[in-house]
Amino acid sequence: MSAMLIGYMLLVKVIPYSIGKAVIMNKDDSYELGLIEGDRIRLCKGKSVCVAEVNITSGMVASGEILIPKELADLIGVVDGDEIEIYPVKKPESVIYIRKKMEGYKLSLDEIRSIINDTVSGSLSNIELTAFILSNFVNGMDFDEIEWMTRAMIETGETITFERGIVVDKHSIGGVPGNKTALLLVPIVASSGLLIPKTASRAITSATGTADTFEVLADVNLTVDEIKEITERVGGVIAWSASANLAPADDRLIEIQYNLQISPIPHFITSIMSRKSAVGAKHVVVDIPVGEYAKVTSLDVGKELAHKFSELGRRFGLNVTSVITNARQPVGRAIGPALEAKEALKTLEERKGSSSLIEKSLGLAGILLEMSGKTSNGYEYAKEIFNSGKAYEKLKEIILAQGGEITKADDVPIGDKVYTLKATKEGAVTHVRNDVIVKIARTAGAPKDKGAGVYLHKKRGEVVKVGDPIITIYAEKEWKLDNAIDVALQEKPVEISGMIFETYPSYI
Numbered sequence: 001m002s003a004m005l006i007g008y009m010l011l012v013k014v015i016p017y018s019i020g021k022a023v024i025m026n027k028d029d030s031y032e033l034g035l036i037e038g039d040r041i042r043l044c045k046g047k048s049v050c051v052a053e054v055n056i057t058s059g060m061v062a063s064g065e066i067l068i069p070k071e072l073a074d075l076i077g078v079v080d081g082d083e084i085e086i087y088p089v090k091k092p093e094s095v096i097y098i099r100k101k102m103e104g105y106k107l108s109l110d111e112i113r114s115i116i117n118d119t120v121s122g123s124l125s126n127i128e129l130t131a132f133i134l135s136n137f138v139n140g141m142d143f144d145e146i147e148w149m150t151r152a153m154i155e156t157g158e159t160i161t162f163e164r165g166i167v168v169d170k171h172s173i174g175g176v177p178g179n180k181t182a183l184l185l186v187p188i189v190a191s192s193g194l195l196i197p198k199t200a201s202r203a204i205t206s207a208t209g210t211a212d213t214f215e216v217l218a219d220v221n222l223t224v225d226e227i228k229e230i231t232e233r234v235g236g237v238i239a240w241s242a243s244a245n246l247a248p249a250d251d252r253l254i255e256i257q258y259n260l261q262i263s264p265i266p267h268f269i270t271s272i273m274s275r276k277s278a279v280g281a282k283h284v285v286v287d288i289p290v291g292e293y294a295k296v297t298s299l300d301v302g303k304e305l306a307h308k309f310s311e312l313g314r315r316f317g318l319n320v321t322s323v324i325t326n327a328r329q330p331v332g333r334a335i336g337p338a339l340e341a342k343e344a345l346k347t348l349e350e351r352k353g354s355s356s357l358i359e360k361s362l363g364l365a366g367i368l369l370e371m372s373g374k375t376s377n378g379y380e381y382a383k384e385i386f387n388s389g390k391a392y393e394k395l396k397e398i399i400l401a402q403g404g405e406i407t408k409a410d411d412v413p414i415g416d417k418v419y420t421l422k423a424t425k426e427g428a429v430t431h432v433r434n435d436v437i438v439k440i441a442r443t444a445g446a447p448k449d450k451g452a453g454v455y456l457h458k459k460r461g462e463v464v465k466v467g468d469p470i471i472t473i474y475a476e477k478e479w480k481l482d483n484a485i486d487v488a489l490q491e492k493p494v495e496i497s498g499m500i501f502e503t504y505p506s507y508i
Contacts (some may be wrong), residue, residue: 007089008033010066010083014073021122024067030056033088038125040089043068047442048076051089051123059312094118101134109148119249127257133264139335141266143308147315149266153247153274158224160279162232163291164499165195168368171272172287174206174263175295177438178330178456180289182210182238183344184361184386185368187394190235191385192374197279198230199241201271207441207453209338210347211240216412216450217339218404225257227279237398247274262294265305280487283319285364289458291327293434299324316441321367325360329432329460332357336446337455338414339474346409348392358457362386415444415451415474417481421488423464423496431495432460437471439492444475444484451476 010029024062025043035041039054052072061067066086068078078084097111108113115132119125124132141149168189172179183196189196190227200210200220211220221243222230230237248273256398257263276284286309290302305324313320332354334343366378375381385391398405408410437454445452457469464470471493475481 003395005375008086010086011064011154012073012080012084013065013067014077014080015069015080017066021072021271022069023072024055024057024138026065027056027058028063028064029066030054033086035088038127039123040091040123042087042089043076044071044085045076045082046360047077048359050076050388056290061285073335089123089478092118092123094124094236098124098132098135101129101139104139106142107145107148109151112145112148113152113155116149116156116249119252120156125402126256129253130260133256133260133267134255135263135311136266137262139353140264143311146269146282146308150270150274150277150312150371154278156248156249157274157278158245159277162195162228162229162280164232164396166372167195167197168285168372169196169198169279169281169501170285170287170364170368171276173268173272173295174204175436176289176291176325176327176331177335177441178332178340179209179287179289179410180210180334180340180344180357180431181361181364183214183341184348184357184366186236186238187348187398188307188361188365188382189368189383190398191394192369192381194230194368194372194374196236197227197274197281198238198366199234199244199246199279200238201226201241201254203401203447204254204263205261205438207335207339207438208445209403210238212447212450213340213344215239215240216338217345217379217406218346218399218402219401222354223400230398234401235394237402239402241275247379249269250274250309254434255257255465268488269305269308269312272402273309273316273318277316277318277477281318283368284313284400285320285367285371286319286320287364288322288324289327291329291434294327296327301462302346314393318462319371323364323367326356327434329356329457330434330437331360333456334453335437335460336444336474337450338412339451339453339455342412343393344472345407345412348386348395349388349409351389351392358386359473381433389408397490414449415453415476415481416451417475417478418472419485420469420472421493423458423466423468423470425496425498426465427463427496427498429458429460429462429464429494430497431493432456433493433495436487436491436493439491440471440484440487442471444473444488445477445480449476451481452480452495456494464496
């Protein structure tokens with residue numbers, strides 16, 4: 001680095017909101033440093049250092065000043081009026097490896113580790129991470145690459161070690177709306193004496209993620225120490241993995257995947273396995289929903305994924321069982337954060353509810369109970385805990401331990417803007433379009449608006465009469481409800497048919 005670039009000083013102006021890890025410089029200062037739009041600089045204040053992308057302007061900021069978003073200002077400890085040292089930074093070597101992957105070549109452990117390290121440090125731009133994600137979406141990764149990426153993600157984050165107890169965990173790859181099984185499974189398993197530090201994700205393409213749903217009831221932004229303490233004290237937690245800095249590269253990659261509305265298979269495999277390993281789980285059950293409108297649309301692909309999870313688990317010393325489940329229609333009847341939290345609480349309170357939700361939750365919990373050696377008949381053991389009310393009491397205990405107050409279904413607030421779509425003919429439900437249901441819920445505001453979503457009154461095989469409610473849409477804002485109604489009317493979330501389709505020849 002040339003001597004004249006050392007200590008180039010700029011006056012800090014803090015933007016009081018986040019615009020990502022990018023700063024804004026005047027074009028004269030950028031020209032002085034030989035920078036162009038998208039280049040990187042190192043910001044130094046004493047011993048505090050971070051890397052940021054550069055946005056260039058001619059009028060938004062004066063020469064000699066630099067605009068820094070609050071997120072970065074807090075990170076390096078600067079306030080308005082401070083002076084900060086600026087150093088140009090060359091593109092990281094990992095950019096070369098991303099280009100290599102784009103061209104279809106296999107990456108080495110060190111190359112993948114370099115990409116993941118630079119992802120965590122913020123050295124890679126959103127454009128470069130987009131290229132990495134898309135290259136894996138198009139070209140895939142072989143099993144060595146998946147293992148190496150998982151290891152790199154674990155190494156760059158926090159890990160948890162429990163001194164006592166058998167640690168188990170569960171995760172779903174997603175793709176089926178209403179999959180709120182964790183809210184039943186975690187308290188059932190915790191009631192058995194096992195430890196289940198359930199780390200959950202937020203929604204990427206769905207109407208809600210487990211973290212979004214449980215956040216309606218309690219704080220999910222827990223630290224590693226809080227996850228460990230609460231799990232050891234009450235048996236389980238449901239926490240957002242990003243807040244605990246578990247596999248932090250995954251959180252940055254998920255942000256990009258959210259914008260792209262894609263989830264490459266290698267990425268959700270590494271995402272799940274890195275987090276399960278990081279929390280010290282010994283036995284893991286992976287839910288693989290398979291159905292026409294799910295992430296996994298064929299049984300063969302589901303079996304292939306199950307093999308990958310089992311093999312990766314073997315390489316990491318984890319006992320992994322994958323369960324291929326029915327994704328032809330939503331699990332339960334509620335879709336959306338508050339609606340799902342309400343349905344889960346009500347099911348535990350009353351020990352009855354949607355058969356799909358109860359059967360799936362008990363089945364998955366039972367498998368974990370058997371894997372851990374707790375019982376030889378896991379389903380019946382889980383059912384006994386559920387029917388006894390112990391699971392409901394345990395969930396209340398977990399909610400309170402995580403700072404929540406809502407422990408009754410009737411107290412869960414949902415959107416007050418409501419529209420019900422009713423049947424215009426008699427018959428039976430033949431299809432439920434999961435993709436359309438999710439689109440309606442997201443258009444209504446989910447997962448951002450916790451009270452938004454869809455309640456499904458009729459499911460496959462159920463008889464429908466004229467005027468019967470089919471779905472009810474909930475929203476927090478009138479204009480979002482109007483948009484969701486338009487989607488529902490145009491795209492037919494539920495198909496109803498009688499026994500006679502048409503007659504030939506037609507006499508009418």
